[in-house]
Every structure is written in C-alpha cells, then in structure tokens.
Amino acid sequence: MPDQDQKLIEAASQYLATIERDGVISIPDYVATADPAIREELAPYLELVLAAGALETSPVLTAQEQLLAEQATTRMRERWQQRVAAPAAQSLTAVRTARKLSVKTLAQRINLPVDLLARIERGGVAVGSLPAKLVARLATALEQTDAQLRAALELPAALSLQLREGRHSYTPQLSPGGLRLHAQDGTVPQAEAVVSFHDALAASMATAEQRAEWQQE
Amino acid sequence: MDGARSPYVQMVQDCEAAIIRIRAAIRAGTADSPPTGDDLIFIQRAVQGRFIGFARRLRWISDQAVEEARQAMDDRLFDDIWSLTFPSLETGFGSYLQHMPLRMLQNTARNYRSPDVSLLIEHLDDTVGEDGMQRYELIEDDDAQAAFAAIGDNEEFAEALASLSTVERQVIAWRLQTIDNTAIARRLGVSPPTATRLYQRGVQLLRQRLNPTEE
Numbered sequence: 001m002p003d004q005d006q007k008l009i010e011a012a013s014q015y016l017a018t019i020e021r022d023g024v025i026s027i028p029d030y031v032a033t034a035d036p037a038i039r040e041e042l043a044p045y046l047e048l049v050l051a052a053g054a055l056e057t058s059p060v061l062t063a064q065e066q067l068l069a070e071q072a073t074t075r076m077r078e079r080w081q082q083r084v085a086a087p088a089a090q091s092l093t094a095v096r097t098a099r100k101l102s103v104k105t106l107a108q109r110i111n112l113p114v115d116l117l118a119r120i121e122r123g124g125v126a127v128g129s130l131p132a133k134l135v136a137r138l139a140t141a142l143e144q145t146d147a148q149l150r151a152a153l154e155l156p157a158a159l160s161l162q163l164r165e166g167r168h169s170y171t172p173q174l175s176p177g178g179l180r181l182h183a184q185d186g187t188v189p190q191a192e193a194v195v196s197f198h199d200a201l202a203a204s205m206a207t208a209e210q211r212a213e214w215q216q217e
Numbered sequence: 218m219d220g221a222r223s224p225y226v227q228m229v230q231d232c233e234a235a236i237i238r239i240r241a242a243i244r245a246g247t248a249d250s251p252p253t254g255d256d257l258i259f260i261q262r263a264v265q266g267r268f269i270g271f272a273r274r275l276r277w278i279s280d281q282a283v284e285e286a287r288q289a290m291d292d293r294l295f296d297d298i299w300s301l302t303f304p305s306l307e308t309g310f311g312s313y314l315q316h317m318p319l320r321m322l323q324n325t326a327r328n329y330r331s332p333d334v335s336l337l338i339e340h341l342d343d344t345v346g347e348d349g350m351q352r353y354e355l356i357e358d359d360d361a362q363a364a365f366a367a368i369g370d371n372e373e374f375a376e377a378l379a380s381l382s383t384v385e386r387q388v389i390a391w392r393l394q395t396i397d398n399t400a401i402a403r404r405l406g407v408s409p410p411t412a413t414r415l416y417q418r419g420v421q422l423l424r425q426r427l428n429p430t431e432e
C-alpha cells in the first residue's frame with residue numbers, strides 16, 4: 001500500500017502531466033480534485049515542485065559535494081552489507097508481531113483459518129507440506145522474500161524440537177484446547193503433533209470457502 | 218532538446234533495470250553478490266546527483282538540513298528498493314527521481330523550519346522603500362528585458378521559449394503582457410515569491426539557450 005510520500009509523488013506527477021497536456025492549472029484547483037487524504041500536504045509540495053523546477057542534467061559536483069557524496073555511498077554500501085549479512089533468524093510470530101499484525105488480521109489477509117495459522121506459527125504443520133501459494137501470500141503480507149519466509153517457518157519447528165528434548169523454555173500461544181504455559185512454571189508443554197498442511201486444514205475451523213481454496217493446493 | 222534528454226532517459230532506464238536485477242536477487246536469496254551492491258550504488262549515485270541539483274536550487278535550506286535530508290533520502294531509497302511492495306519503482310523511476318529528493322528536502326527542512334524554509338520568502342515579502350512595495354515586486358532583470366527587446370520575435374527566441382516548461386513559458390508570457398507578479402501568483406495558486414522564482418528561472422534558461430557560452 002503506498003505511503004503518503006508515494007501518493008504525493010503520484011499526484012505531483014499527474015499535476016505536471018496535466019499542465020503539459022492541458023496548460024496551466026492553478027494548484028488549488030488541482031488539489032481540490034486530489035485524494036482528500038493528501039490535499040493538505042499536496043498544495044505546499046506542488047508549490048515546491050514549481051519553485052524548484054525540473055532538472056535537465058545532473059550537476060557537476062564541487063569537491064565538497066563530491067566528498068559528501070562519497071561518504072553517502074560508503075554508508076549505502078555498509079547498509080547493504082549489513083542487510084545481506086546472515087540475518088538473525090526470526091520466527092513467523094516475531095516477523096508478524098514486528099509488523100503489528102494480529103494472527104487474526106494476518107489470517108484474514110491470506111484467507112486462512114486463524115487456528116491453522118496459529119498452528120503453523122507453533123510449528124505444528126510440516127513446512128514442506130505448505131502450498132507454495134500460501135508461502136507466497138505470507139511473504140507478500142509480511143514483506144519478506146520467499147527465502148526469508150521459509151527460514152521463519154523453519155524456526156518454530158527447531159524450537160519445538162529443542163522443547164521436546166528439554167533444551168529450551170518455550171511459551172507457546174494459547175492453542176484451541178491447549179495450555180497456556182509459562183517459561184518459569186515448570187510445566188512441560190504438551191508436544192503437538194506435526195501434521196501435513198492438508199491434515200491441519202481438515203482439523204481446523206476453516207470455512208467452506210477456505211477449504212475449497214486450500215484443498216486444491 | 219531530445220539530445221539533451223537522452224542521457225537522462227538512458228540513466229532512468231538503467232536504474233530501472235538495476236532495480237529489477239536487485240529485486241530478482243533478493244527473491245532468489247542472492248542479494249549478497251557484488252553485482253547487486255554495484256547496482257545499488259549506481260542507483261544511489263543517480264539519486265544523489267538529482268538530490269544535489271535540487272538542494273542547490275533550494276539554497277535557503279541550510280547545509281545541515283541538506284545533509285540530514287541526504288541521509289533520509291538514502292534510507293528511503295534503500296527501503297523502497299528492498300520493499301517488494303513498491304512495484305512502480307521498476308517502471309516509474311523517473312518520477313521517483315524528480316520527486317523523492319524534493320520531498321525529502323521538504324520534510325527535513327520543516328524540522329529546521331526557521332530560518333531554512335521561510336527565510337527567503339519572508340525577505341522577499343518584506344515591505345521596502347517609501348512606496349510600501351514588497352521586495353519581490355522590485356525584482357527586475359534589466360538584461361533580460363533588453364534581450365527580449367532586441368530579440369523581438371525571431372525564430373531562435375521562439376525555439377528557446379518552447380524549450381521551457383509550460384509553467385515557465387506561461388509566466389514569461391504573462392509578464393510580457395504586463396500582468397503583474399501578484400496576479401500571476403494568484404492564477405497559479407502560489408505565493409508571489411514563487412511566481413518571481415518561476416519568472417527568474419525562465420529568464421535565466423532563456424538566456425542560457427540564446428547565449429550558450431554565457432555563465
């Protein structure tokens with residue numbers, strides 16, 4: 001979904017195109033036709049666009065500008081290297097909560113039953129059995145690459161394995177019919193069987209429409 | 218004009234191709250390859266050039282604000298390239314180049330509010346002289362007026378005029394029709410200082426077109 005800056009850029013481009021096509025139109029007249037959500041910001045931005053004008057060529061940099069540009073390039077390269085360096089693995093739950101999405105909201109966006117998504121997050125569904133379409137939808141909804149998303153999906157399974165082997169304290173979400181466990185209460189969590197996606201779908205509270213969609217996968 | 222635009226169009230197309238390559242690498246999990254880094258730097262340098270060009274034009278913005286805006290621009294560019302949910306970047310990068318540096322400068326300048334953004338406008342709006350006229354009303358370019366008078370309506374002038382943007386051309390036409398700056402500003406829906414800037418830039422571009430060797 002485009003943010004405010006993207007919307008402004010699009011509106012400003014349309015304004016300039018309108019002027020080139022139809023002749024000069026005043027900013028207030030144009031703004032009155034724009035998305036109400038950006039009108040307040042659009043007017044001063046369009047005035048700035050007119051004041052700045054278009055650049056036909058990139059300028060020849062002064063020595064000082066060249067130095068600053070080189071520093072900026074170094075920062076950009078460092079940022080890229082940081083981004084592509086082996087990222088700390090994040091579980092699907094961590095990725096979702098980082099985007100301030102509830103399980104319910106995410107499930108609605110990808111048309112999956114809430115309890116099934118929760119089970120996937122707990123590692124209760126074999127990652128290899130997940131339909132490619134589901135992985136792609138999750139990746140898009142969470143702004144992850146397919147590879148990042150698959151890594152996130154693998155993490156709960158790894159945690160679950162450690163849990164069974166007593167090597168990790170794990171506080172899962174409350175599952176339907178399950179227990180809410182606390183890391184410090186000494187309770188040994190019930191091991192949840194890892195099942196295929198289709199078995200998990202069959203056991204879920206999916207609507208008929210959801211079943212129809214995912215059973216085909 | 219086409220000849221002057223070609224390198225720019227080529228640069229935009231090269232940037233769009235680089236964005237497509239970077240995103241393909243991200244999807245494939247190979248974004249750590251050196252060519253991806255080189256593509257990213259290529260795009261960043263293109264944006265930097267435009268950013269610096271705009272920063273020079275908006276010279277009422279302080280150096281500190283410009284530097285902050287430059288970093289904001291780089292952060293924004295990186296995130297926009299990396300965000301796979303911004304598909305128009307791959308096909309509409311020219312628009313991005315034209316607008317995002319300006320937007321970043323505007324956003325940052327607001328944080329420095331006074332004197333960065335409003336200084337020049339306030340000064341142009343100052344009342345000066347015994348007649349109570351505002352400064353922008355007194356701004357005239359004698360050389361340009363003389364050039365208009367000497368050139369008349371010859372073909373070279375018409376070509377130079379045609380090379381301006383529609384707004385710049387219209388403002389000059391209005392001024393030549395002796396429509397005053399305040400009325401022009403009202404027609405455009407901008408402040409009088411902005412109308413003055415449009416006129417002055419139009420005149421400056423005309424002079425450059427007509428006398429390419431002149432600074």
